[in-house]
Amino acid sequence: MSIGISIDHIGAATGGDRGGPAQPLLTVNRLVKHFDLKKSFIETLIGGGKVVRAVDGVDFRIMKGETLGVVGESGCGKSTTARLLMHLIAPSAGEIVFDGETVGSPALPLREYRRQVQMVFQDSYSSLNPRLTIQDSIAFGPQVHGVPKIESISRARDLLARVGLEPRRFAGRYPHELSGGQRQRVNIARALASKPRLVILDEAVSALDKSVEAQVLNLLMDLKDEFGLTYLFISHDLHVVRYISDRVMVMYLGKVAETGPAEAVFEQPLHPYTRALLSSMPSMDPDHRTEEAALVGDPPNPIDPPPGCRFHTRCPQAEAICARTVPSLEATDGRETACLIHEPGSGHSRADAVIYAA
Amino acid sequence: MNTNVSLTLPAPTAKVEAIERSPGFWSGVIAKLMRDPVALGACAVLFALILIAVFAHQLVPSDPYQTSMIKRLKPIGFDGFPLGTDELGRDMLSRLMLGTRLSLFMGITPVLIAFVIGSGIGILAGYAGGLINTLIMRTIDILYAFPSVLLAIALSGALGAGIGNALLSLTIVFIPQIARVAESVTTQVRGRDYVEAARASGARPFTIVRVHVLGNVLGPIFVFATSLIAVSMILASGLSFLGLGVRPPEPEWGLMLNTLRTAIYTQPWVAALPGVMIFITSISFNLLSDSLRSAMDVKS
Amino acid sequence: MIFYLLRRIVYTIPIMIGVAFFCFLLVHISPGDPLVSILPPDASIELQKQLMRLYGFDRPWYEQFATWFWRALNGDLGTSIASGRPVATEVMRAVGNTLMLSCMATLIGFLFGGLFGFVAGYFRDSWVDRVASAFSVLGVSVPHYWLGMVLVIIFSSWLMWLPATGAGPGGSGEWAWDWAHIQFMVLPAITMSVIPMGIIARTVRALVADILAQEFVVGLRAKGLTDLGIFLHVVKNAAPTALAVMGLQLGYLLGGSILIETVFSWPGTGFLLNSAIFQRDLPLLQGTILVLATFFVVLNLLVDVLQTTLDPRIQRS
Numbered sequence: 001m002s003i004g005i006s007i008d009h010i011g012a013a014t015g016g017d018r019g020g021p022a023q024p025l026l027t028v029n030r031l032v033k034h035f036d037l038k039k040s041f042i043e044t045l046i047g048g049g050k051v052v053r054a055v056d057g058v059d060f061r062i063m064k065g066e067t068l069g070v071v072g073e074s075g076c077g078k079s080t081t082a083r084l085l086m087h088l089i090a091p092s093a094g095e096i097v098f099d100g101e102t103v104g105s106p107a108l109p110l111r112e113y114r115r116q117v118q119m120v121f122q123d124s125y126s127s128l129n130p131r132l133t134i135q136d137s138i139a140f141g142p143q144v145h146g147v148p149k150i151e152s153i154s155r156a157r158d159l160l161a162r163v164g165l166e167p168r169r170f171a172g173r174y175p176h177e178l179s180g181g182q183r184q185r186v187n188i189a190r191a192l193a194s195k196p197r198l199v200i201l202d203e204a205v206s207a208l209d210k211s212v213e214a215q216v217l218n219l220l221m222d223l224k225d226e227f228g229l230t231y232l233f234i235s236h237d238l239h240v241v242r243y244i245s246d247r248v249m250v251m252y253l254g255k256v257a258e259t260g261p262a263e264a265v266f267e268q269p270l271h272p273y274t275r276a277l278l279s280s281m282p283s284m285d286p287d288h289r290t291e292e293a294a295l296v297g298d299p300p301n302p303i304d305p306p307p308g309c310r311f312h313t314r315c316p317q318a319e320a321i322c323a324r325t326v327p328s329l330e331a332t333d334g335r336e337t338a339c340l341i342h343e344p345g346s347g348h349s350r351a352d353a354v355i356y357a358a
Numbered sequence: 359m360n361t362n363v364s365l366t367l368p369a370p371t372a373k374v375e376a377i378e379r380s381p382g383f384w385s386g387v388i389a390k391l392m393r394d395p396v397a398l399g400a401c402a403v404l405f406a407l408i409l410i411a412v413f414a415h416q417l418v419p420s421d422p423y424q425t426s427m428i429k430r431l432k433p434i435g436f437d438g439f440p441l442g443t444d445e446l447g448r449d450m451l452s453r454l455m456l457g458t459r460l461s462l463f464m465g466i467t468p469v470l471i472a473f474v475i476g477s478g479i480g481i482l483a484g485y486a487g488g489l490i491n492t493l494i495m496r497t498i499d500i501l502y503a504f505p506s507v508l509l510a511i512a513l514s515g516a517l518g519a520g521i522g523n524a525l526l527s528l529t530i531v532f533i534p535q536i537a538r539v540a541e542s543v544t545t546q547v548r549g550r551d552y553v554e555a556a557r558a559s560g561a562r563p564f565t566i567v568r569v570h571v572l573g574n575v576l577g578p579i580f581v582f583a584t585s586l587i588a589v590s591m592i593l594a595s596g597l598s599f600l601g602l603g604v605r606p607p608e609p610e611w612g613l614m615l616n617t618l619r620t621a622i623y624t625q626p627w628v629a630a631l632p633g634v635m636i637f638i639t640s641i642s643f644n645l646l647s648d649s650l651r652s653a654m655d656v657k658s
Numbered sequence: 659m660i661f662y663l664l665r666r667i668v669y670t671i672p673i674m675i676g677v678a679f680f681c682f683l684l685v686h687i688s689p690g691d692p693l694v695s696i697l698p699p700d701a702s703i704e705l706q707k708q709l710m711r712l713y714g715f716d717r718p719w720y721e722q723f724a725t726w727f728w729r730a731l732n733g734d735l736g737t738s739i740a741s742g743r744p745v746a747t748e749v750m751r752a753v754g755n756t757l758m759l760s761c762m763a764t765l766i767g768f769l770f771g772g773l774f775g776f777v778a779g780y781f782r783d784s785w786v787d788r789v790a791s792a793f794s795v796l797g798v799s800v801p802h803y804w805l806g807m808v809l810v811i812i813f814s815s816w817l818m819w820l821p822a823t824g825a826g827p828g829g830s831g832e833w834a835w836d837w838a839h840i841q842f843m844v845l846p847a848i849t850m851s852v853i854p855m856g857i858i859a860r861t862v863r864a865l866v867a868d869i870l871a872q873e874f875v876v877g878l879r880a881k882g883l884t885d886l887g888i889f890l891h892v893v894k895n896a897a898p899t900a901l902a903v904m905g906l907q908l909g910y911l912l913g914g915s916i917l918i919e920t921v922f923s924w925p926g927t928g929f930l931l932n933s934a935i936f937q938r939d940l941p942l943l944q945g946t947i948l949v950l951a952t953f954f955v956v957l958n959l960l961v962d963v964l965q966t967t968l969d970p971r972i973q974r975s
Contacts (some may be wrong), residue, residue: 633804
């Protein structure tokens with residue numbers, strides 16, 4: 001059928017793969033976002049005022065065709081990172097490199113970048129315009145980039161079919177007539193309509209019922225293979241991240257704590273925060289009961305983050321040195337971790353002994 | 359490059375294929391209004407008034423400008439004058455009918471103009487945010503610091519009497535009110551994810567406002583504007599009542615009320631008639647506005 | 659809290675300056691030379707120039723504004739062209755009368771509006787509610803100056819129970835709280851009270867219905883609280899907002915009384931404005947508007963501050 005043909009073409013990376021598979025699709029260097037706290041009149045005069053360090057120097061890469069899962073407690077900067085990547089908010093500092101080209105440079109203007117990167121939001125209802133029909137919502141993105149109306153509508157219907165919603169029944173409906181799972185399928189179709197190479201999924205399945213969530217996750221995995229997509233998958237649900245991700249990035253208070261292949265990180269976490277986070281994960285197996293102390297209390301205030309390692313206030317292995325030295329992200333065997341224990345010669349009592357054991 | 363891809367699509371056939379369509383938002387609103395007896399009643403009254411206004415010259419039973427010293431201040435039901443005569447012996451019924459023209463015009467026009475300008479200002483402030491928003495909204499706050507009656511009278515009083523000045527004053531009174539509502543709904547809509555998604559798709563601000571913002575903010579602003587029409591009717595007639603609006607001998611309900619004020623001891627019921635017209639019109643607009651609000655599910 | 663208070667006051671200053679500037683502009687938007695009304699018709703060019711300099715009309719507008727504003731801050735609002743008396747004196751005398759009438763009207767409006775609204779909200783969707791709601795629509799739709807005329811027709815001309823116009827024996831100078839004077843206030847106060855009544859009734863109805871629908875009230879009922887107890891709870895929760903609306907309405911009445919004062923010849927600011935307009939007495943117009951707008955702004959500030967104090971749920975940061 002005609003749909004099959006068209007889908008294959010959407011799948012072809014239309015932006016053109018430039019650097020080959022070894023070049024990361026997205027490289028983020030020292031990305032920073034500080035939000036100004038609402039200043040009072042007097043503070044404006046004096047020139048004071050505090051900032052929220054939502055994202056405070058984040059580095060990571062996303063390889064072509066992989067799914068990078070991002071986990072962390074709420075307020076750790078996951079969603080801010082997503083919005084920064086979409087350029088919905090302007091970064092305070094840092095650079096984003098997309099397939100070898102700096103975003104915003106003459107070689108890759110923002111508008112062109114935005115066609116190649118799309119996002120699916122958590123709230124399926126608020127992310128669809130209630131006054132537009134489903135097909136008009138999906139067709140909007142392509143139309144912005146100059147696709148003629150008729151063609152964009154037919155693309156929208158093809159995509160609807162592809163995400164499992166019969167076009168004849170759903171294309172002319174309004175968002176409020178659909179269920180949450182159906183709306184999220186529409187949002188996925190909308191994201192795919194401008195033929196992106198990278199899709200950012202910001203808690204995209206978190207609001208769905210468990211059974212619907214599983215269906216949508218499987219749909220996402222099918223679509224990824226079919227269209228050759230790369231995913232940045234943000235979620236607080238560790239099970240889901242483990243299921244869908246190739247690699248995982250753990251964030252804490254606006255910084256990266258640890259990255260690595262999903263299985264390795266989940267089986268053998270290096271950073272004490274990752275370990276604490278994973279131990280809070282309910283296990284099905286009674287033999288694998290949580291034994292390590294789970295996280296207690298709330299993360300510190302990002303307005304005034306602790307000095308040194310940001311996790312030292314809650315870390316079971318913290319030593320005096322941790323309050324003074326900021327750990328750098330050390331790479332070993334495809335894994336990176338920002339912990340003094342894993343930094344040889346850092347001054348932490350376990351630093352030299354422990355390199356890999358958990 | 360993308361367009362080449364599309365050439366392989368059998369696109370035109372897909373377009374022709376019929377789909378099930380849900381009724382749009384506005385047809386839903388109209389359907390709800392059609393089931394609302396209050397709204398239908400108010401509509402019928404307003405429709406009749408508009409008909410009278412349009413065809414006033416054809417409909418009036420006698421010349422509304424014809425004065426007569428002998429037939430001054432005749433009671434309701436007086437021979438040939440079903441609603442009596444005014445202080446100059448002119449036929450009340452004819453004058454009330456012809457007065458519909460100016461009264462409706464003076465009541466509706468300021469709101470209409472203020473709706474266009476106020477929405478524009480408010481949407482701009484709400485969508486732009488930041489410094490532009492602060493500048494616009496703080497300026498609006500100053501006009502908002504006057505009670506509307508006082509502002510209208512201050513402006514009209516300074517500008518002098520006349521239809522044009524009265525319209526201008528009333529428009530200036532309503533612009534800040536509409537702009538405030540427009541700003542607050544636009545600020546809300548701007549924070550929704552679908553606007554973020556549209557920005558993420560690379561659309562230009564103008565396109566986003568046209569496709570995603572307007573459709574979602576104009577409804578609530580419109581409802582608010584309709585609720586102002588009743589206020590505007592009362593204020594416009596009030597200005598004429600003070601001698602600041604329409605000038606004699608043109609018939610306008612507020613002005614008629616003013617000139618008949620001295621007659622309340624001799625022909626009280628005739629003197630009260632123009633007020634009844636203002637009352638009926640303003641109730642109808644208020645009821646219609648309330649129905650519209652609930653049909654469109656707008657929170658006040 | 660104190661910090662909020664200070665900031666709220668600081669925030670009011672630019673608004674007040676803006677309001678003053680608007681009043682200043684009123685003279686300048688009015689058609690014709692501002693001197694025309696005080697110049698003798700046969701004034702020479704020389705005299706005109708002299709007067710221009712005397713009144714400062716030859717200086718740039720911002721200097722004129724600064725001078726005018728500084729004088730206004732010191733209580734000097736200029737001289738009335740018609741009466742030759744200082745504007746401030748004239749306005750202050752009239753403001754008292756307007757304030758008296760507006761407070762009375764607000765009180766009546768609040769009592770009855772609150773009652774109607776409460777009953778309507780308590781028996782939501784019953785016939786009582788529908789009647790009360792209909793009344794509130796009538797209240798906001800009625801042209802109040804016409805209502806004043808109708809009341810005069812009924813109570814003065816027909817029943818002859820109450821006087822139609824004026825402020826009693828001796829005019830405004832000799833007001834006293836006895837029936838001889840108060841009877842003059844009854845009709846204008848009732849007429850005026852119709853405006854806030856409808857709005858307060860609507861507000862209270864929505865508030866009461868809202869509070870009754872909340873879960874804590876269901877919880878209180880389940881715990882066996884009597885109807886009286888629930889009534890007190892509702893009153894306690896609805897009061898801050900209702901009082902705030904009442905305060906704002908008082909401000910609107912202060913500024914909006916002109917039409918009613920004209921109908922009843924009540925010697926307040928409205929009456930003053932009316933004569934200022936017809937004698938094209940622009941300094942008087944300007945001064946009256948400035949004073950009324952200042953009242954309104956200050957009242958808004960007070961309402962805001964009081965509401966924050968009364969209602970701990972409102973977090974103002």
